Amino acid sequence: MNIRCFQRNFSAALPPLVPLQLPSPMETHLWYVLPDEVKSWGLLNQYSELLSPCEREGVNRMRGDQLKKRALLARALVRTTIARYQTNSQMNPRSLKFRKNLYGKPEVEWRDEDNFSPLPLQFNLSHTSTMIACGVTVNVPIGIDIEEKQRRTKNNLIAFAQRYFSAYEVKVLTTISDPEVQRQEFIKLWTLKEAYVKALGKGFSAVPFKTFTIRFRETTLRNFHPPGSSVSEASDIIVESFDDPTNPTNNWQFTLLEVAGSHYGAICIKKDRTAGANELMKLTVWKTVPFVEDVCVSGTDAVVDLGRIIEQ
């Protein structure tokens, strides 16, 4: 049997991706796939058809089938996610070109000769062994990071924090007496710091972890709903940078989530200039198996916002 012919037939059988409206400013779309839900060799083969030869090489370089599958799903997720937003005509995920910016951050390369119109999309990818996630915004830089909730560091947690985190962050972690809570807060903090650096897109050496603090800041909300007004305490996640006054840090908004009950996820986006000072990031989350099933999981147990703690 001729492999080429077989593959072409397979591609022709691909159902179209469900098209979607672009996110609005200050809105983020998050797509995630669970590798354990993708078992079909046929489907994996279809995904591999979407990749560029260079990406396929990259997948082949990974050691072992699990890592290969993860790398393959990551590329397939990025390509299919971006392709969804072309509502005028069907964008073939295979046609997308990617490049890296000056600092190595991946971005879409739109070219005039491709017969679809450029989209003002920005994206960022993160994966663990059990989840791959892709965040999408319009126009504003985005960084995301996910980690398994059960992740343990090999090194002593506090020693690690002392080496890499800011003094304030070490203090916050050290004062947590329950080791399990301390570990969870460490992982959350790690994802937030990673998401920030990835959003900045200038590489890790440009913003060493020690040079900024991420913390919760108490704010007060006045609630005007009847029967009367009440005051709620809430927490914002903010970043304070020590040595980059040219990059005002109130430009960045953070969301911290628990995803699918198994992961912590942090999203960091640059605030759109047109957005109001207190306008919150709106988030919609989908669980997907590209070409097979998309499920919007916002508002379900699969997405829990950990960032804004509102206490009456």
Add this chain to the structure above:
Amino acid sequence: MASSTGLSLKFSPLSTSFKQNKVLLRGICNVNSVSLPSRGMRLGSLRLRVSCAAKPETVDKVCSIVRKQLALPKDSPVTGESKFSALGADSLDTVEIVMGLEEEFGISVEEESAQHILTVQDAADLIEKLVEQKSA
């Protein structure tokens, strides 16, 4: 090879010759991992654009720290050429590996240098450079 699943990916280890081609294509930065023709000079005395290849003992120590961090089975091959990302190291693993190397060798690795560590050999070379600077 025709197969009923029609897999277009080769889920098999790369052949050695392919690996060497890849290394050569990446240019001089990886010359340490390619054996140079002997011209009556000891390899150690060659001063190249990057520092000389690290001692095998250093490479071995790095391999063992990497194995431990990534919980790789003893028989899984880890060599100087092994790329951290290909072994499944994510950013937290890489940072932990760097921390482990700092403790093992008594050095301090700047983020600027750490960013360029892609393979075990890169780490070993950097370690020896930093150890040398420390004792100088």
